[in-house]
Each structure stands twice: as structure tokens, then as C-alpha cells.
Amino acid sequence: xxxxxxxxxxxxxxxxxxxxxxxxxxxxxxxxxxxxxxxxxxxxxxxxxxxxxxxxxxxxxxxxxxxxxxxxxxxxxxxxxxxxxxxxxxxxxxxxxxxxxxxxxxxxxxxxxxxxxxxxxxxxxxxxxxxxxxxxxxxxxxxxxxxxxxxxxxxxxxxxxxxxxxxxxxxxxxxxxxxxxxxxxxxxxxxxxxxxxxxxxxxxxxxxxxxxxxxxxxxxxxxxxxxxxxxxxxxxxxxxxxxxxxxxxxxxxxxxxxxxxxxxxxxxxxxxxxxxxxxxxxxxxxxxxxxxxxxxxxxxxxxxxxxxxxxxxxxxxxxxxxxxxxxxxxxxxxxxxxxxxxxxxxxxxxxxxxxxxxxxxxxxxxxxxxxxxxxxxxxxxxxxxxxxxxxxxxxxxxxxxxxxxxxxxxxxxxxxxxxxxxxxxxxxxxxxxxxxxxxxxxxxxxxxxxxxxxxxxxxxxxxxxxxxxxxxxxxxx
Amino acid sequence: xxxxxxxxxxxxxxxxxxxxxxxxxxxxxxxxxxxxxxxxxxxxxxxxxxxxxxxxxxxxxxxxxxxxxxxxxxxxxxxxxxxxxxxxxxxx
Numbered sequence: 054x055x056x057x058x059x060x061x062x063x064x065x066x067x068x069x070x071x072x073x074x075x076x077x078x079x080x081x082x083x084x085x086x087x088x089x090x091x092x093x094x095x096x097x098x099x100x101x102x103x104x105x106x107x108x109x110x111x112x113x114x115x116x117x118x119x120x121x122x123x124x125x126x127x128x129x130x131x132x133x134x135x136x137x138x139x140x141x142x143x144x145x146x147x148x149x150x151x152x153x154x155x156x157x158x159x160x161x162x163x164x165x166x167x168x169x170x171x172x173x174x175x176x177x178x179x180x181x182x183x184x185x186x187x188x189x190x191x192x193x194x195x196x197x198x199x200x201x202x203x204x205x206x207x208x209x210x211x212x213x214x215x216x217x218x219x220x221x222x223x224x225x226x227x228x229x230x231x232x233x234x235x236x237x238x239x240x241x242x243x244x245x246x247x248x249x250x251x252x253x254x255x256x257x258x259x260x261x262x263x264x265x266x267x268x269x270x271x272x273x274x275x276x277x278x279x280x281x282x283x284x285x286x287x288x289x290x291x292x293x294x295x296x297x298x299x300x301x302x303x304x305x306x307x308x309x310x311x312x313x314x315x316x317x318x319x320x321x322x323x324x325x326x327x328x329x330x331x332x333x334x335x336x337x338x339x340x341x342x343x344x345x346x347x348x349x350x351x352x353x354x355x356x357x358x359x360x361x362x363x364x365x366x367x368x369x370x371x372x373x374x375x376x377x378x379x380x381x382x383x384x385x386x387x388x389x390x391x392x393x394x395x396x397x398x399x400x401x402x403x404x405x406x407x408x409x410x411x412x413x414x415x416x417x418x419x420x421x422x423x424x425x426x427x428x429x430x431x432x433x434x435x436x437x438x439x440x441x442x443x444x445x446x447x448x449x450x451x452x453x454x455x456x457x458x459x460x461x462x463x464x465x466x467x468x469x470x471x472x473x474x475x476x477x478x479x480x481x482x483x484x485x486x487x488x489x490x491x492x493x494x495x496x497x498x499x500x501x502x503x504x505x506x507x508x509x510x511x512x513x514x515x516x517x518x519x520x521x522x523x524x525x526x527x528x529x530x
Numbered sequence: 531x532x533x534x535x536x537x538x539x540x541x542x543x544x545x546x547x548x549x550x551x552x553x554x555x556x557x558x559x560x561x562x563x564x565x566x567x568x569x570x571x572x573x574x575x576x577x578x579x580x581x582x583x584x585x586x587x588x589x590x591x592x593x594x595x596x597x598x599x600x601x602x603x604x605x606x607x608x609x610x611x612x613x614x615x616x617x618x619x620x621x622x
Contacts (some may be wrong), residue, residue, distance in 0.1 A: 076595050112599070136599075137567070267567075268597035270574035273581055278594040292574075300578035432574070482554060489570035497570045 055189045056214045057125035059221075059255035060086055070232060071260040073251075074282075076268070078115045082258070085119055087181070092123030094184045095177035096154070099169065103128030103187050105153035106197065108166075110134040110143055112158055113242060113263045116171050118251065120156050121196075121242075125214075128187025129153070131196040132209070133242035137266050138493045140164075146199050146207050150396060191215030197396050198243055198345050200435045201496065203428070205443040209396030210345045219389035220348045221252045223373035227339075227352065228286060228313050230257035235282060235310070239264045239275075239289040244434070245345045246317060249288055269293070272300035276307070283310040290433030291321035298325060304332040317341035317349065318433025319465075320365055320421060327360055342368035342421065344407050345435070348390045350375040351419050367418035368411070378404075383425055384411040427517070429458030431465055434495040438467075441498065444491045445469055448484060450477035455507060455515055456498065459524045466499035468524040473503055500524065534588070534616075539609045546583055547605055551576045562606040567599055580608075590615040 060082065063072065068083030080088065101107060107124045109131060111117040117133075124131040132150050134143055140161050147155060147166045155168035162168065169177075189195075195214045202208035224230075236254045238261050240246035254261035262282045268274055276297050279287065287294075294316065297303040308314075314329070314336050321340060330338060338355040353369025371377040375388030387404035394401040410422035429436045438456035445454035453472040458465055471479050481501040488497045508519035534542075540562045547553050547560060553571040554560030566572055572580065585591055590612060592601075601611040 076598065139568075265598060267572075267577075267599050267602055268594055270572070270577050271581060271592070271594075271597045272574070272578045274592055274594040274597045281594065296574050296578065300582070482552065483558070485570050486558070489568055494567075494570050494573065497573075 054191065054214070054218060055125065055186075056195050056217050056252060057089075057122055057186065059252055060089065060122055061186070063255055063258040067232065067258050070258055072255070073115045073118050073261050073263065075114045075263040076265055080115045080119070085115070085122065088116075088119040089122035089126060090183040091178050091180060092120050092174055093126040093186075094182040095174045096123055096127055096129065097184050098177055099154060099174075101127060101129050101153050103189075104194075105129045106132050106150040108132045108134055108143070108147050108150060108152040108155045108163075109242075110136065110138070110155055110157050110161065110163070111171065111242075112136040113238070113265045114158060114171075115263065116158065117242065118263075120171060120174065125189075125195060126186045127184065128189050128193070130194050130211075132199070133196065133247075134199065135241040135243045135266065135493065136161075137241075139490050141491045142207065142493065146209070149199075149207065149209055150197060189214055191218070192393070194393055198245055200345050201428075201437040201440050203426070203437040203439050205437075205439045207440075211393045211396045212348070213393050216348065216390050216392060217248055217252060220248065220373050221256050224249050224253050224349065225256050227372070228253070228315070228337075230254070230259055230286070232258035234259035234285045236261045236286045236288070237264060237279065237282070237284045238262065239269055239287070239293055240433075241266065241269075244318075245343075245348050246288055246290070246433075248348060249315075270296075272296045273302075276301035276303050279303075279307065279311065280309040285310050286313045286315070287311055288315040288317070290318040291316045291325070292319065292432040294329065295322060295325050298328070304329055308333045308336045311336050313337040313339070315339045315341060317343070319430045322464075323362065323365055326355060326366065327362070330355055330357070331360060340366050340368060341372070342419075343386075343390070344409070346392045346405050347375065347386045347388075347407070349373060350377055350386045350388070350390060353418065365420070367414060367420045369418055371419075376404075377419060379411050379413060379419075380406075382410050382412070382422070383407065384409045384419070427457075429465065429467065431458065431467065431495055436467065436496050441467065441469070441488065441492065441496055444488055445471060445484065445498075447491075448479070448487045450474055450479040451484070453507070455517070455520060457517060457521055457524065459500075459521060467497070468500045468502060468520075469498040470502045470504055470507065470520050470523070472506060479503055534613075536609060536613065539612060540605060542587070543605050543609055543612075547571065547580070550583070551580065560605070562609070563604050565603060566605070567603055572602060577602075584608075584612060588612050588616060590619055
């Protein structure tokens with residue numbers, strides 16, 4: 054069973070049903086199926102072979118979804134890269150993935166990589182052209198999601214058709230998705246939350262409504278979107294819901310047609326969660342947990358019983374057929390959704406150690422307790438401070454840099470501590486501009502502190518706790 | 531405000547984005563054509579504040595279908611969007 058079969062099957066059952074809709078284009082299952090086949094023929098004509106990596110560097114469009122389906126249909130590996138990534142970072146991803154082709158829908162160029170626009174791809178095969186779909190096994194790679202890497206270079210998490218289907222099957226059952234559902238897709242295509250929105254919808258024959266990168270961070274129009282599109286199932290990082298509540302009056306204006314609201318990627322601020330639970334008693338609320346390497350591996354349903362709670366909601370019980378244990382305080386996962394490995398690295402063997410701290414608490418429910426290392430979660434995105442530090446030290450005014458995550462939940466942000474080059478003064482706006490040329494927007498710094506030297510611990514390491522103290526006292530440069 | 535011409539709107543929006551949203555630097559001052567998205571100016575909180583500003587100052591709400599990178603790539607593009615939305619509201 055392949056991941057691409059979900060659209061093929063839905064198109065056979067209900068060709069006229071709405072499959073995917075962006076702000077300007079809607080495709081029925083029949084149309085998506087035909088377009089995917091046409092793109093697949095064009096990719097084959099361009100020499101893309103089974104197992105090749107195709108980087109799809111686009112906005113969140115129905116067309117890009119068709120390209121992804123095409124990549125899978127020819128047995129190639131889909132590498133989604135959000136349009137907002139600067140060319141320098143895309144180039145590093147293309148190099149790491151050793152991509153056969155970059156498909157774009159804009160003017161951005163990746164030097165040295167063969168690239169093709171969606172429009173050119175559409176013209177490369179006549180309408181109605183079909184190619185035989187590749188035979189793929191459950192263990193064959195389907196897609197690679199690039200996350201921030203602790204070595205300073207993006208890291209590719211490689212997932213199989215079987216990994217994705219095990220999660221999607223579980224999620225569809227858990228949420229009882231039907232063809233009548235209308236899912237929003239808030240996360241970027243490069244973020245594993247999209248796997249549920251897209252493939253969950255396709256498996257159920259439901260529709261998925263794409264939220265573009267700009268709309269995704271516009272609180273009030275986003276609430277309009279949920280209501281106008283009569284969204285029934287919402288899945289996002291909690292910070293999106295918090296923003297929609299604070300700036301878009303979500304709780305009072307909603308829930309509209311919403312029947313389920315699912316969050317993952319970071320802890321949900323308790324007060325906000327209780328407000329929504331109290332305001333929308335008829336909407337199911339779930340708290341899902343899992344790093345990109347495992348997709349969702351635990352789940353907790355938030356109920357009226359949580360209204361009196363004074364501690365964070367648990368991340369819950371093992372999900373999607375996984376076994377989740379705690380070893381030396383660290384959450385360890387094995388099971389059908391756990392990745393094949395990092396692209397270019399050794400195949401994974403044995404359970405996956407998440408680097409997240411956890412504890413089984415009352416009622417046998419897993420609780421999240423923070424990180425083993427310095428990795429930061431910002432609005433659900435993983436940020437390895439080393440990747441940002443490497444970019445900062447490349448600036449003329451920066452001799453040395455340490456980056457720290459400060460705060461929790463939707464309030465967390467990145468603070469940069471820099472030692473200036475002699476005779477220069479690092480400027481916050483200039484460094485943000487510099488970072489924006491090399492990093493996606495969510496990895497940009499939120500505050501800058503210039504220091505003469507870094508405080509050190511007795512054994513000579515940078516004293517992160519002392520720096521963190523500087524951040525909270527507001528000693529801005 | 532009953533009507534606003536493009537040049538005035540450019541000045542006022544430029545002032546808001548520069549001073550309230552803290553965009554631009556001494557070495558590279560903000561202009562109406564500066565690429566706001568490439569500069570990393572519009573994160574979610576700044577976007578929310580900008581939309582609230584557009585609503586209170588110019589009396590228009592930006593509908594979801596207009597929330598595109600194209601319309602927010604620069605101060606000039608935002609001004610065009612505001613003018614379009616105002617003329618649509620006036621013709622209703």
C-alpha cells in the first residue's frame with residue numbers, strides 16, 4: 054500500500070468531490086488525480102527515476118499538492134521546502150538531499166541545481182497523459198522533512214510510505230474523519246503536521262483547505278477563514294490558536310462548524326486551553342505529541358475534567374501502534390511511525406531516543422518535561438541554536454555568538470548574545486536582515502544583547518543560565 | 531478619513547512600519563519598496579498589529595483571500611491593497 058493510493062482511490066470513488074483548495078484554486082479528486090498523472094509523466098520525461106529526490110520549493114498551493122502526488126506516483130522521494138526559505142538554505146537542502154530536480158512556483162533560483170517551474174512542468178506533458186504508477190513497498194521512502202540541525206546544517210528526516218500510512222490510519226480513526234469533513238492545513242508543507250491535514254483528508258475523501266504562509270500568521274483573517282470555509286477539523290501548533298484568540302477573537306466568534314481542534318508541536322498554555330475548552334464544550338480537543346522523527350506517538354484528549362487542572366495537560370498515551378517508554382528520563386519511541394533514518398546517515402536501528410524529557414504520571418499518562426539539550430521549540434518549529442549562531446558569526450559586526458530560547462509556549466523567543474568585532478556595533482535590525490537571508494523566518498532572532506564577553510562556568514563553558522538571566526532583565530543592546 | 535491619496539498613504543504606512551514595527555536600519559533605511567518579507571519584518575505579532583492598524587486608521591479589514599505574500603511584500607504593495615479595499619468598500 055502506497056501513500057499516493059489515497060488520492061487514486063478517492064478519485065475512483067468520488068471524482069467530483071472537492072479534494073484541495075487554496076486561496077484561488079480548487080481541485081476535485083478527479084482533477085487532482087489527472088493533474089498528478091500529467092505532472093508524473095512530465096517528471097519521467099525530465100528523467101526523474103524511482104528513488105530520486107525532488108525538492109518542491111513552493112507556496113502552499115493546490116498545484117504543489119499535485120506535484121507532490123506526482124513525485125510519489127513515480128516512486129521518487131518528495132522533499133517539501135516552504136517558499137519562505139531563503140535560496141541559501143534551499144541550496145544546502147538540495148545539496149544534502151542530492152536532489153535530481155527542484156520544482157518551484159516563483160522566481161527564486163538555487164545555483165547549480167536543475168530546476169523547473171510548475172508551469173513548465175505542466176507544459177512538459179499533454180493533458181490526459183498518464184504513466185504507470187511505480188510499485189512501492191511500505192518500507193520505501195516517501196518524503197524527507199528538513200529540520201534544524203545541531204551541526205548548523207539542516208537535517209533530513211526520512212519517512213516511509215508505511216510510516217505515513219500507520220499514522221494517517223490511526224489519526225483518521227481517532228478523529229472519525231468522513232468524506233463530509235473539511236480540514237484546514239495551517240502548518241507549512243515542510244512540517245509534519247501537514248501529513249495529517251493532507252493525507253488524512255485524502256484517506257477520508259474529505260477536503261483540505263490550504264492556509265498560505267502569509268495567511269497562516271494573520272490572526273483575524275485566519276478566524277474569518279475558519280468560519281467562511283466551514284472548517285470542521287483544525288490542527289496546528291497551540292501558538293496559532295493563542296494568536297487567533299488574542300488578536301482575532303476566536304473563542305467568541307467560533308467555533309463555527311469546528312468539531313475537532315487538535316494541537317501539537319509545543320505545550321499549550323494552560324489558561325488559554327481551559328478558556329477554549331470552556332467556551333467550546335461541543336468541540337473535541339486533542340493534545341498530540343511526537344517529534345518529526347516519529348510523527349504523532351502519543352495523544353491526550355482534553356475534556357471538561359481538565360477545567361480544574363493547575364498543571365500542564367499530559368501528552369497522554371501511546372498512539373498509532375507505537376511503544377513509548379521513558380529511559381533515564383528521556384522519551385523513547387519504537388513502532389510503525391518511527392522514521393527510516395536521517396537522509397545520508399545510517400539507517401535507524403532500534404528505538405528512537407527523542408531528546409525530550411518525560412514522566413509517566415497519574416493514570417499512566419505521559420507528561421512532557423522539557424529537553425535533554427539546548428534545542429528550542431518556537432511556535433512548534435524546532436530550532437537548533439547552533440544553526441543560528443553559525444549565521445550570526447558570519448556577519449561583519451559579530452565576533453562570537455550564543456543563541457538561547459527564552460520563555461515557554463507561544464511566548465518563547467530567540468535571544469542572541471553577541472560579542473562585537475572590535476570597533477563595530479551590531480544592530481538588531483541589521484542582524485535580523487542578515488539572518489533572514491540564510492534562515493527561514495521562524496529561526497530569526499527576537500532580541501539582541503551585545504556583551505563584552507560571555508560569562509563562563511568554572512569548567513570554562515559558556516554559562517547559559519547566566520546569559521538567560523541577562524535576557525530576562527532586559528539588558529538589550 | 532474620507533479619501534487618501536497614494537503618496538500620503540505611502541508616507542503614513544512607511545512611518546508606521548518603520549517606527550511602530552521597527553523595520554529598517556541606519557545603514558539601510560526602509561523605503562516603500564523594501565522587501566518586508568525578505569527582511570523578516572512581518573512575523574505573526576507584527577502582522578496582527580499591522581492589520582489592526584489598517585482597520586483602525588483606514589477602516590478596512592483584509593479578507594483571508596487577500597492575505598498573500600504579493601500584497602504584503604512592501605509598503606507600496608500594502609498601500610495598493612488598502613486603496614483597493616477602500617474603493618471596494620466605498621462602492622458597496
